[in-house]
Every structure is written in structure tokens, then in C-alpha cells.
Amino acid sequence: MKLKVNTLIFSLLLIMIFSACENNPSKKIIIENKSDINYESKVVELPWDKVAAQYPELDLANFKIVEAVSKKELSFQLEYAGNTAVKNILVQVSLNVGSAIELAIENGKPSEVxxxxxGRFVPERFDDFAWENDKIAFRMYGKALELRGKGNAYGIDVWVKSTDKLVINERYKRGKYHVDNGDGMDYYHVGHSLGAGNIAPYKSDSIWYSKNYYQYKVLDNGPLRTTFQLDFEPWMVDGQEVTATKIVSLDAGTQLSKMEITYSFENVEPLPAVIGIIKRPEEGGQELFKVEDGILAYWEPTHGDDGTTGVGIIIPSKVSNMKLRNDQYIAEVEVSNNEPFVYYTGAAWDKxxxxxNxxxxxxxxxxxxxxxxxxxxEISFKSE
Structure with a gap:
């Protein structure tokens, strides 16, 4: 009898040890901030190949991420980038300069977030594609708008927000998004321009606008990053045919969308292009040209009771010039054939x-x- 009891106890101990190992309490993911910037609610990418090497038995449908010390659970996202295999695990953290956070992965169903x-395709409104985060919202215009006689709308539109809740669906449902119902509105005017930071070829002192996008694909859709692709039909640019694909990505907690543009054309020489912001006719407002830093910004004149919108562009690569051309502020760049060109554009609302300011x-x-x-x-992995 004593032998049976000891055997039972030993078996229970093995189960407990196995369970502890299965949860990998001794394995840590360390995220360090070695910059001179305090980060608040920053989305960080944990490369999936490194996570999988650390946790080879990880069940994608049954795990959660916690702070190693407090055991506080973090929301996360599996990023696929349009593929079937995971590319990154996304987490959102706040880190002051010189600080670090230790995370652990445990088995178990994660909490709902x-x-x-x-972001989504909006067939009920002329094929808009709208996207948003907890700070700001945007949209671009689809093929139905031009096919139904409404014409082309080349630029990026801004929907300002005064809430961290997602509002796109409710605003389209109400159908009155030009009125502030307590969470913001759409008072931004795009017109026949690049709006809030769109890009277009620029040759012979002319901006060669494409038509509206004709095809879309959602690559990821929250909770921490939304990414989608828009395709454009070929159009003529100063005698040569050009096609374009735009991949747009927006993280939680930021005012800026990441824009990745790929132009295809026949010439071996790079294609001149401009990224633009429409200028308002009203008095006031302030522009910012920082060519060497690749920053073009505009703080608009106050729009009556609607408030004030700031629009801005960041271009990590070389910018040759910035200027006011007619009613648009433009940054001049060059784009190589079939090579992604990346920049960032976004907006903020004072209200x-x-x-x-x-x-x-x-x-x-x-x-x-x-x-x-x-x-x-910096991201590192350790086992204790």
C-alpha cells in the first residue's frame, strides 16, 4: 500500500514538473529600450522564427503572453503579412529610456481583446477603402466612384477622431460623417489633389495622377496592426505606361500610416514622383519643409468650430526638393522600377x-x- 501511495505521489510530481516545463517559466523574452526616446504604447515585432526556436512546441491557438514578474497578460497579434505562415508576434509595450521588460509565454487561452x-472595403460607399486605429482614421477611393460618374479622387482622406474606439463602421452606418457626433468627423477636403500624403509620378512639371484603385487585399486586420494592399490599373505617364501597387499599414498608438509603393514601368531610369499635402485657401496655417530630414508638414488654418488638423509626411530616403506647387505642398523623390518605396504619412486633430498646436x-x-x-x-531571449 505504501509503495502504491509513493508511486502515486511520484506520478503527480512528474505531472506538475511537466506542466511547469510546458509553460516554460524559465524562458524569457527581453525587450530593451536603448534609444533616447521614451516609448508609449509602441508596437514591437517579435520575429516568429526566433520565438519558435525558443518555444518549439508552442500551440498557436492556445498561448498567452505575460509580464514575467507581474504575470499581467499582454494583448498580442500574430502577423501573417498576407501569407499562411506567421511572420511576427506583435506586442504593444511602453518603455522609458534605458528600461526593459521581460515577457514569458504560457500555455492557455488568451483573454479577449x-x-x-x-480596415475594410466599403462597397456601400462607392468602394472606399477605410482604415483606422485608436488615434485617427483615413480612406482612399475606389473604382465605383469614377464608374458612377463621380470622377477620380486621387488623394488620401482624413477622418479625425476624439475617441480611442473604432468608428468607421458606425460612421458609415449613420451616413452623416461630416457631422461631429461626439467622436470626430470628416471635414478634410481632398478635392483633385494628393490630399493627406498620397504619391504620384511627376514629370514635365506635371503630376500624373492614377485612377482610383480597382482591387484590394487585406493582409492583416488587428488588433494591433492592420495592413492591406491596393492595386491600380496601368496609366500613361508622359508617354510611358506605369502600374502601381500600394501596401498600407497602420499600428495602434500612432498618427502615421506606413506606405509602401511599388511602381512598374519600362524605363531603366528612376521615375520622378511627388508626395503631397493639399494647402487650404484660408488665411493662417503653417508649413514645415525639412528636406534633409525628409519631413514635410502642414498645420492647417482652423476650420471654424471643427478645429484644426495637422498633416505630415516622413520620407526616410533621399528627398531632392520641397516646395509649394499651385495648391499643394510637395516633396520630390525618385522611385526605382519594381522596388518598394517607403514613406509615412498621417494626421492629428487638436480637438x-x-x-x-x-x-x-x-x-x-x-x-x-x-x-x-x-x-x-533590442529583443533577446534567455533561458534560466
Whole structure:
């Protein structure tokens, strides 16, 4: 009898040990901030290949990420980038300069989270494609708009927000998004321009606008990052045919979308292009040209009771010139054939209460540029 009891105890101990090992409590993921920037609610990419090497038995449908010490659970996202295999695990963390956080992966069903990013095709409104996060919202215009006699709308539109909730679906449902119902509105005017930071070829002192996008694909859709692809039909640019694909990505907690543009054309020489922001006819407002830093920004004139919108562009690669051309501020760049060209564009609204004046907006863009140059985020793995 004593032998049976001892055997039972030993078996229970083995089960407990196995369970502890299965949860990998001795394995840690360390995220360090070695920059001179304090990060608040930053989305960090944990490369899947490194995570999988550390946790080879990980069940994608049954795990959670916690702070190693407090055991506080973090929301996360499996990023696929349009593929069937995981590319990254995304987590959102806040890290002051010189600080670090230790995370652990445990078996178990993760808690449900509220998505902070979202995007969708909007067939009920002329094939818009709209996207948003907990800070700001945008849209671009689809083929139905031009096919139904409404014409082309080349630019990026801004929907300002004063809430961290997702609002796109509710605003389209109401059908009155030009009125502030307590969470923001659409008062931004795109017109026949690049709007809030779109890109187009620029040759013979002319901007060669494409038609509206005709095809879309959602690559990832929250909760921490939304990414989608828009395809454009060929059009003529100063005598040569050009096609374009745009991949747009928006993280939680930022004012800026990442734009990845690929142009295809026959010439071996790079294609001149401009990224633009429409200028308002009203008095006031302030522009910022920082050619060497690749920052073009505009703090618009106040729009009556609607408030004030700041629009900005960050271009990590070379910019040859910035100027006011007719009613648009433009940054001149060159794009190589079939090579992705990356820049960032976004907006802020003073009535959201976070960025309330031009100084804060310009400083925000300066800080984001430094972050792009060197984020200072280092990720390491250790087993104790």
C-alpha cells in the first residue's frame, strides 16, 4: 500500500514538473529600450522564427503572453503579412529610456481583446477603402466612384477622431460623417489633389495622377496592426505606361500610416514622383519643409468650430526638393522600377486633446523620424 501511495505521489510530481516545463517559466523574452526616446504604447515585432526556436512546441491557438514578474497578460497579434505562415508576434509595450521588460509565454487561452486597428472595403460607399486605429482614421477611393460618374479622387482622406474606439463602421452606418457626433468627423477636403500624403509620378512639371484603385487585399486586420494592399490599373505617364501597387499599414498608438509603393514601368531610369499635402485657401496655417530630414508638414488654418488638423509626411530616403506647387505642398523623390518605396504619412486633430498646436505636431514628426532612423529597441531571449 505504501509503495502504491509513493508511486502515486511520484506520478503527480512528474505531472506538475511537466506542466511547469510546458509553460516554460524559465524562458524569457527581453525587450530593451536603448534609444533616447521614451516609448508609449509602441508596437514591437517579435520575429516568429526566433520565438519558435525558443518555444518549439508552442500551440498557436492556445498561448498567452505575460509580464514575467507581474504575470499581467499582454494583448498580442500574430502577423501573417498576407501569407499562411506567421511572420511576427506583435506586442504593444511602453518603455522609458534605458528600461526593459521581460515577457514569458504560457500555455492557455488568451483573454479577449478590443481591437485597436481596423480596415475594410466599403462597397456601400462607392468602394472606399477605410482604415483606422485608436488615434485617427483615413480612406482612399475606389473604382465605383469614377464608374458612377463621380470622377477620380486621387488623394488620401482624413477622418479625425476624439475617441480611442473604432468608428468607421458606425460612421458609415449613420451616413452623416461630416457631422461631429461626439467622436470626430470628416471635414478634410481632398478635392483633385494628393490630399493627406498620397504619391504620384511627376514629370514635365506635371503630376500624373492614377485612377482610383480597382482591387484590394487585406493582409492583416488587428488588433494591433492592420495592413492591406491596393492595386491600380496601368496609366500613361508622359508617354510611358506605369502600374502601381500600394501596401498600407497602420499600428495602434500612432498618427502615421506606413506606405509602401511599388511602381512598374519600362524605363531603366528612376521615375520622378511627388508626395503631397493639399494647402487650404484660408488665411493662417503653417508649413514645415525639412528636406534633409525628409519631413514635410502642414498645420492647417482652423476650420471654424471643427478645429484644426495637422498633416505630415516622413520620407526616410533621399528627398531632392520641397516646395509649394499651385495648391499643394510637395516633396520630390525618385522611385526605382519594381522596388518598394517607403514613406509615412498621417494626421492629428487638436480637438482630440493630445496634439493641440503646430509646435507639438512638428515635434511629434521629428521624434518619429528619429525613431525610424534608430528605434533602439533590442529583443533577446534567455533561458534560466
Amino acid at each position: 478590443n481591437s485597436k486597428t481596423y 482630440a486633446g493630445v496634439i493641440t 503646430q509646435t507639438q505636431w512638428f515635434e511629434y514628426l521629428d521624434t518619429k523620424k528619429q525613431e525610424l532612423l534608430n528605434s533602439g529597441i
